[in-house]
Amino acid sequence: MKKGISLALCAALCLGLLAGCGASSQAGASGSAPAEKKGTLNLYTWEGMFPQEVLDGFTAETGYEISYSSFDTDETMLAKLEAAEGGDYDLVIADDYIIETAIAEGLVSELDKTKLENLGNVNPLYQGQFYDPEDAYTVPYGAGVMTLVYDPTLTDVEITSYADLWDPALADNIAVVDNYRVINGMALKVLGESYNVADTQVIRNAGDKLLELAPNIRLIKNDNVQDDLISGEVAAAVMYTSQVTLACLANPELEVVYPEEGVGFGIMAQFIPSQAPNKDAAYAFIDYILRPEVAKQCFEWLGYYCTNQAADDLIEEEYKSFLTLPEGFNTEMEMIENITPEAEEMHMQVWTEFKAACE
Amino acid sequence: MKQRRSLWLMLVPLYVFTLVFVAGPLVYMFILSFETRAETWGVVQEFTLDNYKNIFQPVYLQTFAESFRLAITSTILITLIGYPFGYFMAKLSDAWKKRLMLLLMIPFWTNSLIRLYGWMIVFRANGVLDKLLMALGVIDTPLKLLYTYPAVVVGMVYALLQFMILAVYSSCEKLDRSLIEAARDLGASPAKAFFTVTLKLTMPGLLSGIILTFIPSMGLFFIADILGGNKIVLVGSLIQDQLLKAHNQPFAAALAVVLMLLTTLMISLYKRVTHSSELEGLL
Numbered sequence: 124m125k126k127g128i129s130l131a132l133c134a135a136l137c138l139g140l141l142a143g144c145g146a147s148s149q150a151g152a153s154g155s156a157p158a159e160k161k162g163t164l165n166l167y168t169w170e171g172m173f174p175q176e177v178l179d180g181f182t183a184e185t186g187y188e189i190s191y192s193s194f195d196t197d198e199t200m201l202a203k204l205e206a207a208e209g210g211d212y213d214l215v216i217a218d219d220y221i222i223e224t225a226i227a228e229g230l231v232s233e234l235d236k237t238k239l240e241n242l243g244n245v246n247p248l249y250q251g252q253f254y255d256p257e258d259a260y261t262v263p264y265g266a267g268v269m270t271l272v273y274d275p276t277l278t279d280v281e282i283t284s285y286a287d288l289w290d291p292a293l294a295d296n297i298a299v300v301d302n303y304r305v306i307n308g309m310a311l312k313v314l315g316e317s318y319n320v321a322d323t324q325v326i327r328n329a330g331d332k333l334l335e336l337a338p339n340i341r342l343i344k345n346d347n348v349q350d351d352l353i354s355g356e357v358a359a360a361v362m363y364t365s366q367v368t369l370a371c372l373a374n375p376e377l378e379v380v381y382p383e384e385g386v387g388f389g390i391m392a393q394f395i396p397s398q399a400p401n402k403d404a405a406y407a408f409i410d411y412i413l414r415p416e417v418a419k420q421c422f423e424w425l426g427y428y429c430t431n432q433a434a435d436d437l438i439e440e441e442y443k444s445f446l447t448l449p450e451g452f453n454t455e456m457e458m459i460e461n462i463t464p465e466a467e468e469m470h471m472q473v474w475t476e477f478k479a480a481c482e
Numbered sequence: 483m484k485q486r487r488s489l490w491l492m493l494v495p496l497y498v499f500t501l502v503f504v505a506g507p508l509v510y511m512f513i514l515s516f517e518t519r520a521e522t523w524g525v526v527q528e529f530t531l532d533n534y535k536n537i538f539q540p541v542y543l544q545t546f547a548e549s550f551r552l553a554i555t556s557t558i559l560i561t562l563i564g565y566p567f568g569y570f571m572a573k574l575s576d577a578w579k580k581r582l583m584l585l586l587m588i589p590f591w592t593n594s595l596i597r598l599y600g601w602m603i604v605f606r607a608n609g610v611l612d613k614l615l616m617a618l619g620v621i622d623t624p625l626k627l628l629y630t631y632p633a634v635v636v637g638m639v640y641a642l643l644q645f646m647i648l649a650v651y652s653s654c655e656k657l658d659r660s661l662i663e664a665a666r667d668l669g670a671s672p673a674k675a676f677f678t679v680t681l682k683l684t685m686p687g688l689l690s691g692i693i694l695t696f697i698p699s700m701g702l703f704f705i706a707d708i709l710g711g712n713k714i715v716l717v718g719s720l721i722q723d724q725l726l727k728a729h730n731q732p733f734a735a736a737l738a739v740v741l742m743l744l745t746t747l748m749i750s751l752y753k754r755v756t757h758s759s760e761l762e763g764l765l
Contacts, residue, residue: 198726201523224523295626301712303727342629342711356607356628464519464730471728475720476541479548481713482631 161186164404167200168216169193172264173412174424181411187404197221204230209397214405216264219390220461223254231260232397238406241413244433248448249390253460261392262409265427267364268448268456269305269387271380272371277358284383285309288359293339298352298360301345303474304459305387307333309361312384319460323469330473337480352377368426368445379444385455391427422446515735525731533736542720542737546744549716552706553699556638560646560695563639565688568650569680572657586644598637598708605633605709629711637705642698646691653687654680689756693749700745717741 164181170193178189194200197218204212209230217225225231236242242262249263273282280290288297288309299306308318310329320326341357342348349370352360362370371377395405412421418434422442429435429446438446462470518528536542571582589597604610605628612624627633657680665675681688703718712719717737724734 196726198729205524227522298711303723340713341626342713344707344712354606354608356626461522464521467728468730471723471730472539472541475545475715475723478713479541479544479715482710 160188162401162404163188163190164401164408165190165192165211165213165399166216166408167192167194167203167212167214169195172216172425174420177412177417177420177424180417181408185404185407185411187401187407189408201225201228201230204396207396207398210400212396213399213401214393214395214408216391216393219252219254219392219458222261222392222394223461225394226255226260230397231394232399232402233259234262234395235406238403239410239413241410241433244413244415244418244431246430246432246435249430252390252458254390255392261394262413263430264391264393264412265364265422265425266388266390266430267427268381269309269361270364270367271359271361271382272352272367272377273359273380274352274355274374274376275378276376277355280359282359282378282380284313284380286313286384288339288361289313289336291339293359295339295341296358297336297339298342298344298348298357298362299340300348300362301343303470306343306361306477307470307474308387308459310336312382312387315384318387318457319462321463321466323465326466326469326473330469330476333473333477334480337477340481343478343481349373364428364445365426368442371445372441381449385457387459388428388456389458390430511735511738514732515739517732519730519732523729530732533733534740536733537736537740545715545717545720546741548714549700549718549741552634552638552714552716553696555635556642556699557692557696559635559639560643561688561692564643564646564691564695565650567643568647568687568691569654569684571647571651572654586647590644594641595704595708597640598705601633601637601640601709602628628709629713631710631714634706634710634714637709638699638702641702641705642695645694645698649691649694650684650687653684657683685756689752693752696748697745700741 164187166189168191178191182188192212194203198221200215200217201221201224204215204225205228209232222231239262245263249266250258255261271282271285271288273280275281278293278296280287280292282288299309304318307326307329310333311318311320311325314325314329314332316325316329342351347366348360348362349366351357352362352370353373360366360370367379371379393409395402399405411417413431415431415433415437418429418431419437422429422431422434423438423446426445428448429438435447514525515533516529516531517525518530518532520526571579574582602609606612607624607626607628609628611627612621615621615625661683662675662679665679666672670678700716701718703716703722706712706714706716707719721734721737721741724730724737
């Protein structure tokens with residue numbers, strides 16, 4: 124009897140250990156009779172980027188099985204891709220700035236646009252950006268805007284700009300994402316500068332400005348910031364788009380602010396690695412999710428801005444305000460780009476000082 | 483003689499394993515710390531001391547101070563709670579010892595991150611603790627305990643307390659109680675008997691406990707990140723930031739090297755001060 128219990132306990136222990144190891148999973152087709160099997164699409168991106176129906180639908184229609192591997196940071200992706208010398212994966216979806224580096228490292232193959240019938244559906248607002256000025260290598264997927272959200276029932280401050288966050292009435296009541304370029308950038312914007320300024324003295328000044336914000340900061344984190352806004356832990360938060368969508372769906376009372384100083388945005392884009400084993404599968408997939416009705420499904424699932432203008436009209440009313448940009452949208456948008464190592468180092472210093480000052 | 487050789491052969495894989503997977507990365511890190519970061523990504527093999535010079539900027543020195551402060555605070559609290567716990571646990575009947583041991587082990591069966599999320603639920607505004615205290619009428623507004631320094635310290639104590647308890651317990655188990663009785667018979671007060679006999683004899687356990695809690699607490703930065711809302715910048719979180727966000731691998735390596743040297747220095751200092759040779763099993 125005793126032995127039985129200890130065996131069961133051991134088994135439970137092992138299960139607990141194993142639970143953390145499942146980073147890669149097979150998302151193969153099931154159910155409806157698949158088209159003839161053609162091979163595998165090795166998709167490499169963050170977890171949860173597509174609804175299962177879309178993945179299954181693709182396999183059913185084209186016959187390509189999908190092997191979905193996930194990474195947690197762009198940097199992990201680049202390191203792996205570098206180790207594989209641009210091979211192993213057929214399609215990668217990652218953030219703009221890292222793609223610029225990947226292209227520079229020669230890890231990305233140029234797109235053959237004749238293989239992408241639906242390319243015309245892409246919203247030109249999200250094309251021709253710094254990481255791929257000629258749109259030669261990438262097709263955008265989701266776009267995100269750095270948004271400020273607050274709960275009017277928890278604060279009397281009416282927030283319309285980043286500068287309002289400095290209001291002493293918000294003491295110990297703000298959450299921000301753990302992204303130094305975004306948050307330092309916020310201070311740069313308040314000072315009327317660009318996110319990508321190279322002058323280290325200007326970055327230093329932004330850092331000093333940021334130190335004045337420290338007493339208002341309650342927490343800094345990347346994952347699930349929306350939970351702290353919903354639970355009332357903080358009254359205002361600077362968040363990523365998908366978090367804003369989740370927060371607003373949970374609490375419609377929340378106010379979404381597009382700051383007066385201008386909006387920062389980022390794009391997740393798809394690219395085919397230089398030595399991708401199955402490029403045809405990658406083209407088939409890109410084209411498949413560019414279809415308006417598939418794109419609609421994807422964006423409603425993902426909660427990021429829709430980069431497919433043909434899909435804009437299909438999006439359900441309840442999601443519309445989160446997934447498409449409002450009319451008369453302030454087009455003062457700027458992307459966060461790669462900067463010189465010196466500027467990067469100053470950013471990091473300023474950011475470390477800021478974090479320590481928040482305690 | 484033959485048997486001895488085969489014993490050696492059996493050990494070879496172990497030595498190879500240690501060399502490749504323990505010494506290898508350390509050497510790599512050490513070399514990396516003298517290299518230069520590349521313009522955009524990766525490193526260039528150019529010798530430099532800048533990474534080490536960079537550490538002397540006040541903002542980065544501050545993170546070392548912060549790490550020591552948190553490690554020392556946690557270790558003191560763990561000692562204050564863990565020593566009496568281990569001491570009294572050793573006095574229990576065998577059946578109760580086993581039960582307590584089981585209770586101590588149960589938390590380890592759950593992933594430590596999940597346990598931390600449990601603490602978040604307890605500390606959260608209007609969370610379990612707030613609701614309890616408000617129901618009892620102790621407070622009338624939420625305490626806002628989450629994302630504060632005390633919350634981090636609680637998390638550290640919780641994560642490392644078992645190590646102290648087990649170390650002290652195993653020492654107290656071996657303690658010959660008749661020595662204490664002898665001290666009392668010879669006229670020592672209970673306090674004096676404790677400090678001159680019990681504490682002295684259980685010192686090896688206590689010291690191992692301190693080492694076993696102090697060293698990991700220098701590195702457990704994820705507790706500070708999760709329960710402290712990322713506001714307490716420890717060397718660990720700085721290394722992570724430099725590696726994953728700033729792409730400055732050489733600087734991250736230099737920070738790691740200095741952290742390791744400091745920790746080693748602390749242990750050897752500690753050994754000298756306390757004249758303890760019993761720690762040899764650990765270092």
